[in-house]
Amino acid sequence: MGNICARLKRRQQPPPPPPSAKKRSSSSRRDRKLAGDAAIREQAIAAAILFKQHQQQQQQQQHFDRSTSLRYPNGGSKKNNSNALPRSSSSRSRSLTDPLLQPHQLLNQGVKVDDLETNHIVLVHGGGFGAWCWYKSIALLEECGFKVAAIDLTGSGVSSFDTNRITSLSQYVKPLTDFLEKLPEGEKVILVGHDFGGACISYAMEMFPLKISKAVFIAAAMLTTGQSTLDIISKQAGENDLMQQAQIFIYANGNDHPPTSFDLDKSLLRDLLFNQSATKDVALASVSMRSVPFAPVLEKLSLSDLKYGSVRRFYIQTLEDNAIPISLQETMINASPPEKVFRLKGADHSPFFSKPQALHKLLVEISKIL
Numbered sequence: 001m002g003n004i005c006a007r008l009k010r011r012q013q014p015p016p017p018p019p020s021a022k023k024r025s026s027s028s029r030r031d032r033k034l035a036g037d038a039a040i041r042e043q044a045i046a047a048a049i050l051f052k053q054h055q056q057q058q059q060q061q062q063h064f065d066r067s068t069s070l071r072y073p074n075g076g077s078k079k080n081n082s083n084a085l086p087r088s089s090s091s092r093s094r095s096l097t098d099p100l101l102q103p104h105q106l107l108n109q110g111v112k113v114d115d116l117e118t119n120h121i122v123l124v125h126g127g128g129f130g131a132w133c134w135y136k137s138i139a140l141l142e143e144c145g146f147k148v149a150a151i152d153l154t155g156s157g158v159s160s161f162d163t164n165r166i167t168s169l170s171q172y173v174k175p176l177t178d179f180l181e182k183l184p185e186g187e188k189v190i191l192v193g194h195d196f197g198g199a200c201i202s203y204a205m206e207m208f209p210l211k212i213s214k215a216v217f218i219a220a221a222m223l224t225t226g227q228s229t230l231d232i233i234s235k236q237a238g239e240n241d242l243m244q245q246a247q248i249f250i251y252a253n254g255n256d257h258p259p260t261s262f263d264l265d266k267s268l269l270r271d272l273l274f275n276q277s278a279t280k281d282v283a284l285a286s287v288s289m290r291s292v293p294f295a296p297v298l299e300k301l302s303l304s305d306l307k308y309g310s311v312r313r314f315y316i317q318t319l320e321d322n323a324i325p326i327s328l329q330e331t332m333i334n335a336s337p338p339e340k341v342f343r344l345k346g347a348d349h350s351p352f353f354s355k356p357q358a359l360h361k362l363l364v365e366i367s368k369i370l
Contacts, residue, residue: 111144111145111364111368113144113145113146116367116368117188117213117370118187118188118189118190118213118367119145119146119147119367120146120147120148120149120187120188120189120190121141121146121147121148121149121189121190121192121363121367122148122149122150122151122176122179122180122189122190122191122192123137123138123148123149123150123151123192123194124151124153124176124191124192124193124194124197124200124201125150125151125152125153125156125157125194125195125197126193126194126195126196126197126198126220127195127196127197127292127297128156128263128264128289128290128291128292129156129157129194129195129285129288129289130152130156130157130158130288130289130290131150131151131152131156131157131158132157132284132288133194133285133288133350133352133353134150134352136352136353136356136360137352137356137359137360137363138150140356140357140360141360141363141364144364146367149179149189151175151176151179152175153172153173153175153176153197153200154166154171154172154173154174154175154293155172155290155291155293156290157288157290159175163260163261163290163291163292163293164250164252164253164260164261164291164293165260166261166293166295166296167295168295168296168299169199169200169203169295169296169299169301170203171296172200172293172295172296173200173203173204173296176200176201176204177203177204177207177208180204180207180208180211180212181208183211187211188210188211188212188213189211189212189213190212190213190214190215190216190363190366190367191204191205191212191214191215191216192215192216192218192363193215193216193217193218193220194218194219194220194350194352195218195219195220195221195323195324195349196220196221196229196292196296196297197220198217198218198220198221198222198223199220199221199223199229199296199301201215201217201220202215202221202222202223202301202303202308203301205303205307205308205311206301206302206303206304206307206308207307209307209308209310209311212311213312214311214312214313214314214366214367214369215311215312215313215314216313216314216315216316216363216366217313217314217315217316217338218316218318218351218359219316219317219318219321219323219324219329219347219349219351220315220324221324221332222313222315222332222333222336222338223301223303223332223336224303224335224336225301225302225303225304225308226300226301226302227300227301228297228298228299228300228301229296229297229298230297230298231300232328232332233297235328235331236324236325236327236328242268242271242272242322243272243322243323245265245268246264246265246268246269246272247262247263247264247265248262248263248264248265249261249262249294250262250263250291258294259294260293260294260295261291261292261293261294262291262292262294263291263292264289264292266286269282269285269286269289270282271322272322272323272349273285273322273323273348273349273350274348274349274350274353274354275320275322275348275349276320276346276347276348276354276355277348277350277353277354278353278354281350281353282353285350285353312339313336313338313339314338314339314340314341314342314366314369315329315332315333315338315340315341315342316341316342316343316344316351316359316362317329317330317333317341317342317343317344318344318347318348318349318351319343319344319345319346319347320346320347320348320354321347321348321349322348322349323349324349340366340369342362342365342366344358344359344362345358347359
């Protein structure tokens with residue numbers, strides 16, 4: 001019976017189109033795909049340009065340093081929901097840790113910012129990223145009433161400084177230390193660092209322990225005294241071939257001198273950093289990421305129990321991370337245990353893209369810990 005049905009089905013199929021029609025159909029599908037890819041890239045470029053323009057306008061209006069800005073201020077009627085954070089276009093299934101919530105829904109989750117030790121959160125990007133990567137987190141936090149600052153470190157984001165001329169960690173993190181130095185007396189912030197930003201906030205914790213209420217490390221380099229970020233990276237040598245394949249070293253001082261910076265191969269960005277993120281965010285990153293200065297990665301930190309050790313630390317693990325694997329995150333946590341560890345299921349190395357709602361909920365939860 002099965003063979004008979006199969007023969008009947010084949011007879012009912014229309015005759016195959018002539019070769020020319022097949023070519024036209026294939027060409028049409030290819031053209032549509034190329035047009036779709038081009039449209040996504042154009043949207044990402046437009047988003048990056050608008051973000052940077054908005055950032056510069058805010059800096060001029062607020063009289064902040066060029067490398068620091070407060071973005072997405074609350075404004076407008078609640079009836080006008082045109083500025084609500086759009087839902088991710090990722091085709092992956094969502095877990096219970098990343099519910100489909102809009103910012104106005106998060107407002108009703110019992111967050112009373114006036115009762116917190118501080119409602120001021122400072123976001124510090126990782127290597128190659130910029131303040132632009134936090135756009136979803138900024139919107140969600142400000143909708144809940146938090147005061148948010150996202151820092152562009154030297155040679156990152158809108159900073160015009162040449163990355164290859166950065167020769168120390170202090171030079172790289174100067175926009176952050178300048179920001180903290182100018183805080184009013186008695187005001188504290190929650191420092192949030194991602195990736196290499198973990199080493200940067202550690203440096204700041206040693207300098208300004210009394211101005212930092214809590215420090216949050218998101219898939220970040222959490223070092224011990226005498227360690228450099230390179231020391232941490234070298235521990236995964238052989239385990240993370242993808243990271244080694246992606247690194248492109250730049251020798252601005254000549255090949256007979258150490259590298260001055262390194263880039264990441266754009267063709268490997270999705271697999272390395274954004275394996276769970278939406279296509280539009282990968283496209284935004286591909287046109288916005290910059291070189292990572294090499295000298296700060298080599299620098300060993302000097303961290304004391306009296307200063308760095310006095311700041312409360314929290315770590316957020318990203319379980320689907322291909323850049324800093326969970327095994328390496330565990331190694332850093334065991335070497336210098338923080339107060340509490342949180343785990344983000346389904347998050348890649350960039351949870352501000354892949355799990356923005358779940359990341360937001362954890363940041364709010366940490367802010368409420370007494």
